[in-house]
Amino acid sequence: MATPTLDKPAGAEAGADHLVTVTFRIRRFNPEVSDQASWQDFELAIDPKERVLDGLHKIKWEIDGTLTFRRSCAHGVCGSDAMRINGRNRLACKTLIKDIAVLKDGRGTKPITVEPIQGMTVLKDLVVDMEPFFQAYRDVLPFLITEGNEPSRERLQSPADRARFDDTTKCILCAACTSSCPIYWSDGQYFGPAAIVNAHRFIFDSRDEAAERRLEILNDRDGVWRCRTTFNCTDACPRGIEVTKAIQEVKRALVTRRV
Template identity: 85%
Template sequence: MATPTLEKTDEAPSAADHLVTVTFRIRRFNPEEGPEAVWQDFELRIDPKERVLDALHQIKWELDGTLTFRRSCAHGICGSDAMRINGRNRLACKTLIKDIADLSDGQATKPITVEPIKGMTVLKDLIVDMEPFFQAYRDVMPFLITEGNEPTRERLQSAADRERFDDTTKCILCAACTSSCPVFWNDGQYFGPAAIVNAHRFIFDSRDEGGEQRLEILNDRDGVWRCRTTFNCTDACPRGIEVTKAIQEVKKALITRRF
């Protein structure tokens, strides 16, 4: 397949001195064209301080409008643009080209590879079916559960109690952790790290009264005990959540019933 090339010829040479030549090797899949995915190269002249998402925009807007990927806020909050970049799960909107390209004499010596996250059905190009992921999230009841009458005032919580689950409130449901997990790759029935992280957020919330219910859900054969502590999830999390630590705390709560 020919390599489309984008060069901004209307710029003065001095204005383009900071640009570098980078080849993006993207894994393409179109179910209407065939059952197999193919790799396609796109060569760009681009500022190395730009993000991978900016490069994907250039390709889609100026080279190949059929390229398909998800993105929304473009600022690392929505989690929409999680993908495998150079073999690692990352958010395209937070990954700078200069941080992942081997640059020499104004060009990258190797292509930057971009492909969909693993363990989920690819719908087209970089888009995967997220429904199983979100079903696991819904299954752990990610909402506050209380009993008795509705309070007449705000449910108060100390700073120490709030800090207990602060780390797991940072999850943006990008699926980078879950799709980096070897257990999830081999068995899509596993709840996965993200679901467990979001269960942790409520299990250890002092205002919540549904901890026992969530623990029983995660005590299932496809629950928390499937974790093999490879730390892939922690390494993949773009928000810096200590995912493996949260999973171990849920395991401990299941054994001790103290949380």
């Protein structure tokens, strides 16, 4: 199959010296056409300072409108465009072409491979079924729970108490950590790193009163003890959350029953 290319518009030659030619090698899957996935190459001229998401947009809007992927904010906040890029889980909107495709000597480029995140059912092209992931998130009760009457004033919290769970408030539910976990690949029943991170955020919140309930949920056979501390999740997190550390803190809280 010939590689589709993006023709330069008329008058584009001037000022185009900064562009590089990059091959996007994308894993395609359409269940309405075939039950087998395949790879398709797209070649396009692109500014190396642009992002992988920009390249995907060019392909979808100007070469092949059937290419399917998720994206929303395009600024690394919504987490919807997590995908496997050059063998690593990344956000397409935060990954620059120059960082992964341009050779170090500046002379030429190497292909960019793009495929869906692992461990989840692929629905079409780069889109996976996120429902099991979000169900695990819902199962850990990711909201503030208190008992008794509503207070007459705000629930105060010291800076030190807030700092206790500051790292795990950064989660954007992109699933990059969970889909990088080999335990999750082999057993989809495992809660996964993202669910544990979001449980951690409330377990260690001094205003919350349901830490024991969450700890019991994570004490299940598919809970926190399935973690094998491979650090894949920490390496994959685009927000820099120390995911493995958070999981270990939840394990310690289960053992000591102290939060």
